[in-house]
Amino acid sequence: MLDIAAACLVITALLAYVNHRFVGLPTTIGVMAIALLLSLAIVLLNAVGLDHGLRRYEESFVRSIDFSDVLMQGMLSLLLFAGALHVNLSELKTYRWQVGVLALVGTLASTVAVGFGMWMVLPWIGIELPLLYCLLFGALISPTDPIAVMGILKSAGAPKNLELVVAGESLFNDGIGVVIFALVLGMVTSGSVPTAGVAFELLAREAGGGLAFGFGLGYATYRLLKSVDHYQVEVLLTLAAVLGGYALASHLHISGPLAMVVTGVMIGNRGRAHAMSDTTRRYIDMFWELLDEILNAVLFVLIGMEVLLIAFSAPVLFGGATAIAVTLAARWLTVGVPVGALRGFFRLPAGSAQVLTWGGLRGGISVALALSLPAGEERDTILALTYCVVVFSILVQGLSIGKVIRRAMVSASGRN
Template structure:
């Protein structure tokens, strides 16, 4: 395991260096593209009979990594906590109902739209999947992962409100999507359809229990942080809370992703403002920013290298095109259309529906969930479809979202609520400006 981790880190570091030195793409997009090209090149030279063994080495390396387990049981909680830590709760409250509608209602509706549309259209491409398998695809492809696009949105001058809604939606729809996927996977395994009451209780236990656990963990950590002033110990406390909290959530059968989002919001707002000195705040922010950047780079390298194990049959490209089109259509119907039809309620600038639709990138969580589908659930087709949608969204949508922002939002009418130029960045609150470096009550 140590050798595998070392190889992954070395490959990630080298690809990140080459991207930064010669290409200049956003790190996550750049390393994924480089890893994908490297894997395709190894497949090509192997077919030509050159450098025998390199393809087999990469394939054995990737086969030894349980991608689903590494992400869902390891990286995801750390990434979600790091993301939530830098969300300004005062800004999030202004859009709490809009984000909740998109993250919960939008994810549920997207699962249904993708599943039914794929089930109806896929036969035109020469493939047939049961409706339940198509719904599984809808659940695993609906969660968005806009981490790679946030930097592009900032550089393109996207309004902060749009950034906040995209970031907030993605943090919560990851957890909602995992819960829906687990529910559908349970139906597929048992062969019985639960009643509406049973579904409601399960969602309440998984999602509500995860949020409650996260709030409790975040508050307990805040109390501990406020009682000392030692940044090394306080960084360790936050790390221990994420690791221990994720394990506890698994034992309690509640949503670990939602628990980490809730805990991150508490620690990132009350903990940073009232429980940390300026010095501690700086070190905690820096630590979790590094964790976020490193894990995301490793994750996207693994996504790029995973192509070595995925089989795209000669007749699967039509299904790939159908999956990409259906996913984009569902995103536009469940997110873009509501924002366009209710501009006064969403309070976003004109052109935002285009940005929210095109900026809904899919990432590692979709691939991880697809790899956990059993063979009887249509895994043979769902895995390549999922991988193709993820690669398309990251490389095509991720690299073009800046142009979409400039062509739509940046040239549209300002937000009717007013563009508050002097407020702090909603997705990365300022770390200074507190009246004293010592904490209240010390």
């Protein structure tokens, strides 16, 4: 385990150096792009017999890492807490209904839209995927990834209220998406369709339980922070709350991601205002920002390397292109259209629908959920489709979202 962790950090550090020194892309996008290009280069060298065992070595290394377990049971809690730590609660309350509608209704509607869209289109390109598996793909690809979204938004220059809604939606909808994914996966494995009451009970227990647990954990941590003034102890308390709280949430079968978001928002607002000295605030911010940057970089390097484990073929590549189009169309229908049509409710500037549609980035969570599926032909297909959407999302949407925001805001100001 130590050797694997050391290798991941060394590879990430070297790729981050190369990106910073020679490429100049945002760190997360840059390291992923370089890792992906190097992996593809190894595949090409292997095809012509010149890789000298490099592909076998890299495949062995990537297979030794349980990506799904590393992200869902390790990195995710830390990354979600770090992202939520800087969300302004008073501003979030102003847009709580908008964020809630996008996170819950939008994710549910997108799951259905993507699922049925793929089920209708895939047979035309020679891929047979049962409806439940198409819905499973819809569930894992519909939530926007807070890790990818928040990293890009920091430098995109979006209006403050739009940035708040996008960040809030991405922080909460992944917890909703994981619950929907678990519900559909249970239907696939059991072969039975749960009643509406059972589905609602699962959603209420997972999501509602996660929110309540996060509030309790955040308040308890806040009280502990308020009782001491020693920044080393207080940093340690926040770290223990995240890792211990996420593990306990998993044992209680409630949503750990939602619990971490609520805990992070509470500590970042009430804790920051009433339980920390200026010195503690500075060290906690530095610690979590640095940890967030390191884990983000490692995660995106692993995403780039995962390409070696995916079986691509001509139909699958066409299917990936189709999945990109269907996912973007579903995002526009379930988020872009409502935001554009109900501007009075969402209270966002003109052009926000375009930004929300293009800024719905997918990332490591989708890949991790796809990797957690039971082995089989359907899993291989869903994994390949997911990987295509994620790579397009990060490399194309992620690199162009700044231009989309500027163009949308200029167009909006011209109309006004």
